[in-house]
Structures are given as C-alpha cells and as structure tokens.
Ligand SMILES: Nc1ncnc2c1ncn2[C@@H]1O[C@H](COP(=O)(O)OP(=O)(O)O)[C@@H](O)[C@H]1O
C-alpha cells in the first residue's frame with residue numbers, strides 16, 4: 354500500500370494546462386526524486402499535494418485517505434510536511450519561536466508523546482546545529498542555515514511525508530553537504546521523501562527512484578542510473594537528438 | 598487636574614477597542630477598517646435596550662454580547678472569502694451601513710440626536726473613582742492581551758501575517774486564528790460600550806463615525822503596528838493632543854478642521870516612517 358498516491362492529476366489555470374494526467378505512487382520510506390526543466394510544473398505539483406492549489410482533475414490519496422479536497426493545515430496535521438523553494442521560515446521570529454510555532458501546530462496525540470516543549474525546541478535546534486543562535490531572528494541566517502532549520506523543524510514536528518523543493522538552492526557549496534546529511538537523516542528515520550532537485554549526481558546518490566516531469570506530464574520514471582542513461586532524459590533537457 | 602483625569606479616562610477608554618483592533622490590523626496584518634461597526638453594534642444594542650426599552654442591564658449586556666459576536670464572526674467570514682483589499686473596502690462599507698441604519702432608525706435609536714441620560718449604574722459617580730475603575734480595567738486588558746500575544750495564538754498570528762502558506766503548511770489553521778482575532782477586537786468594543794457612554798451620560802453616533810476609524814488606524818500605525826506598548830503610548834500622546842486642542846478654547850468651526858488636519862499630518866508622517874514594516878510584501882513561493 355503506497356503512502357502517497359497521485360491519480361491522473363490535472364491542473365488548468367486560465368486555459369493553461371500546467372499539469373496533465375500526472376499519476377505515480379510513493380511507497381512508505383521511499384526517497385523519490387522529481388526532476389524536470391524549469392517551468393515543467395514541479396513546484397505546482399507540490400502545491401497541489403500541500404493543498405494550496407486544487408487540481409481540476411484527479412485525486413491525491415495519503416495513507417488511504419482521499420485528501421484531494423482537504424485544506425493545507427489539515428494535510429499538515431496528517432503528516433504532510435513541506436520545505437519551500439524560497440525558505441519557509443519566519444524571518445521576523447526568533448529561531449526558537451520558529452520551531453515552537455511548528456511544534457504547537459502538531460495534533461494533540463503527537464504532541465503528547467513528544468516530551469516537553471523546551472526539550473524538543475532544543476533538540477531541534479541542535480539537530481540543525483543552530484542552538485547557539487536560538488534567540489536570534491531567523492532573518493539573520495544564511496540560506497543553508499535556514500534550510501537546515503526548516504528541515505529539522507519539519508522532522509521534529511511529526512511529519513511523515515517530506516516535500517522538499519530544491520533544498521540545495523540558495524545554499525552555499527560549503528553547506529550543501531550538511532543539507533545532504535540532514536536529508537540522509539530523514540532516510541534513516543524511514544521517512545518518505547519527495548525531492549525536487551536540479552543536481553543530478555546529488556539525486557542519483559540519495560534517491561531510490563526518479564520521476565521526470567516535462568510540460569506538466571510524467572515522461573519517465575525509474576531507478577536513478579537507468580533514468581540518467583536514458584535517451585528521453587536527454588531529449589527533455591537538451592531537445593531531441595537530430596542524429597537519430 | 599480634572600483635565601488630566603479626563604485625558605487619562607479618554608485614553609483608557611480608547612485603549613479597549615484600539616488594542617483589540619491592533620491584534621487584527623497590527624499583529625495580524627488584516628486590512629480591517631470596520632472596528633467601529635463592531636463598536637456601534639455593541640454600544641447600541643446595550644443602551645437602546647437599557648434606556649429606550651427599560652430592559653435589565655444584564656439581559657441587555659447578554660444581547661449586546663450576542664450581536665457583537667455575530668458581527669465579529671461575519672467580519673471574519675468575509676475576510677476569508679474576499680481578497681485583502683476587497684475585504685478592506687467591504688469592512689468600511691459595513692461600518693457605514695451600520696451607521697446609516699442607526700442614524701435612520703429614529704424611532705429606536707433617536708438618530709443623530711443620540712441617546713441621552715445614559716445611567717452610570719454601579720459605576721462610580723466621582724471623576725477620581727471613575728478614573729480608577731477605567732485605569733484598572735485598561736491595565737487588566739493590556740496584560741491580558743500581552744499574555745495572549747506571547748502564547749501560541751500570538752505566534753500563530755504573526756506566522757500567518759508573515760507568510761500564510763508557510764504557516765498553513767505547518768498545520769496552523771488560518772480560520773481559527775483569525776476568528777479569534779476578530780472576536781478579541783469585538784471584546785474590546787464590548788468593554789468600551791459598557792464604560793464610555795455612562796462617562797459622558799450620552800450615546801452619540803458621532804463618536805463612532807468614520808473619522809474615529811481613521812483615528813484608530815492612525816494610532817495603530819503611529820505606535821508601530823502590532824506593538825502593544827507602542828500603540829498604548831501613541832494613544833496617550835494623540836488623545837492628549839486631541840483633547841488638548843479642545844481645551845484650548847478654539848471656536849468649534851476651527852477646532853474640527855484643525856483636528857482633522859493634524860491627524861492627517863500624523864498619519865501621513867507615520868505611514869512614511871513605517872512604510873516598509875506596515876505591510877511587507879509576502880515573498881512568493
Ligand atoms: N498560479 C499560477 N497561475 C498561472 N500560471 C502558473 C501558476 N503557478 C505556476 N504557473 C505556471 O506553471 C508552470 C510551472 O511552474 P512551476 O511549477 O513553478 O515550475 P518548476 O517548479 O518546475 O520550475 C510555469 O510555466 C508557471 O508560469
């Protein structure tokens with residue numbers, strides 16, 4: 354039984370078909386890479402999964418529940434976590450409040466087995482290696498630090514499915530491996546991860562499977578090394594090869 | 598001395614709806630301009646029942662609580678359904694609609710004349726004691742709101758105002774948080790409805806016209822939107838200015854325009870100074 358199931362998702366905004374018949378399943382504990390050229394609809398698909406956009410067609414199933422018509426906060430409480438392309442933290446809040454606000458939004462049952470609020474806030478900041486900045490405003494962090502904070506916060510607030518939108522974008526090369534480590538930690542904890550990324554070697558290294566999106570459609574899916582070698586991928590990224 | 602007490606009383610009485618309004622507009626960054634509709638609903642339901650229909654005070658209070666809550670919920674609903682600017686215009690329209698009903702339903706509200714002989718009831722009759730009651734009430738309201746601001750409700754409100762999608766993706770329910778904010782604003786209006794008309798023994802619709810709404814916006818902006826301390830300070834300073842002008846003995850036809858012009862100037866300067874923090878652009882996802 355897959356944890357997430359997309360069936361024939363279509364989205365049309367003002368006559369533009371942005372997503373078209375997108376269907377695939379994600380198994381529990383799987384790390385799936387979502388790749389495709391700029392503007393192919395990857396972020397839009399995440400917005401459909403988080404509930405910010407209603408699909409014009411198709412349905413989304415999360416753990417046997419049809420969540421197609423659920424509002425974003427309800428999906429979050431069921432365990433759908435989102436890490437935004439342009440950093441989803443609150444810059445005007447301190448780091449500890451950024452964590453606190455996420456923990457407080459958890460459903461009661463989960464919060465009860467969490468331990469005390471202060472301990473969990475501490476543990477989260479420690480995980481992001483940001484404990485010494487606890488009282489600082491989050492706006493003062495570097496891109497890499499914001500990303501670490503956001504991922505650690507999503508993990509500690511009891512999410513099961515992680516939608517990571519270009520987690521290494523806006524992160525200095527020096528910190529990229531730290532971000533990779535924390536994504537590795539998600540994998541170790543048997544969390545399910547759907548990750549949008551441009552860096553193909555990075556994807557090949559951490560993903561069990563890759564789904565390729567082009568002009569709002571799934572054109573290819575399979576094991577990372579199969580996809581990397583395939584002709585279709587070349588066509589998606591560089592256009593059709595004129596010699597064949 | 599009486600002048601000073603009067604200023605303190607007026608400032609404290611304004612503090613109730615204004616700090617409530619500051620939760621919605623300042624902290625929540627919701628473009629709400631209908632606070633005076635809530636005040637009108639609270640104050641007219643209460644005193645029309647007590648004075649015009651001789652109902653027991655507690656019954657009238659209950660009725661007023663009911664109508665004010667309904668209106669607050671209606672405003673919250675509208676804010677969910679409309680775009681922010683659309684809601685801003687709608688909230689102004691709602692205020693003007695309530696005001697014009699009150700002005701025209703003369704058999705019940707006495708229209709523009711207002712309702713005279715509002716009784717003090719159990720409220721003290723001496724100025725000093727009245728001031729004491731109002732000051733204590735204002736302090737309690739201030740600390741109550743400060744506590745809320747530092748609770749998870751306050752954090753949720755700030756998170757939603759900084760970025761709605763980011764907040765909702767954590768599991769924060771915008772509807773719940775914003776509904777509470779509107780109810781708090783209504784509560785502020787309720788408290789002042791109980792205390793203000795008995796102070797001047799009169800309920801006048803002129804005390805709730807659009808100019809007063811602008812006055813609220815001005816205080817909220819000048820004090821730093823969302824800042825409890827800043828807005829409280831701003832109320833005292835601006836009320837001092839407003840009432841001070843009144844006590845200077847200017848003829849009425851000059852006083853009005855002078856007040857409006859000086860408020861306009863304050864609002865203009867405040868908005869200029871705070872234009873970046875007032876409504877920061879939400880980043881796109
Ligand atoms: N709300 C919207 N209204 C109109 N067009 C949109 C909207 N959201 C996304 N798009 C369009 O959908 C396409 C896919 O965008 P996006 O999902 O951000 O691409 P990706 O993340 O793959 O780079 C783009 O052409 C974009 O302009």
Ligand SMILES: [Mg+2]
Nearest residue numbers: 395396397438
């Ligand atoms: Mg994108």
